[in-house]
Amino acid sequence: MPKYLVQASYTSEGAKGLLAEGGSGRRAAVEQVVRSRGGTVEAIYFAYGDADLYCVIDFPDPLSMAAVAMTVRASGALQSRTVPLLTVEEIDEAARQDVDFRAPGA
Structure with missing residues (x-):
């Protein structure tokens, strides 16, 4: 299942x-x-500092994460940021992908 890091800061409410x-x-x-x-x-x-809450969450698909994020944010009780997390194996697979890219000025 896709894994996410959610960082949230509570509003005053x-x-x-x-x-x-x-x-x-x-x-x-x-x-x-x-x-x-x-x-x-x-x-x-x-926590205290830049964020009040950190959660590591697994969802069956990205749309489930998006649905929860939108619903929770719409409450006005917090502001949040969601970071997709990748395993070492997923990074290995991504590193093997061919990508057609030209750096600026190259």
Whole structure:
């Protein structure tokens, strides 16, 4: 399954919800929304700094990730960034691909 790193920052309204529910409540909400599209949560970490929350999530396809991301962002409770993650083997396969490219000025 495709794997993603989600980095999220709570808005002030989202932070109020986090304070009310605690980390366990938000973890349950993340797990529920991910399961609703056939995905699984590998890890959830709260942090402080540039982002408030980091999740590593598996989805059966990119459209499931997009559907969840759009729905969650539309709530206005957070802003997020999703990074597709590739395995070492996937990078090996990509490195073997022929690509027709000319560098600028070459």
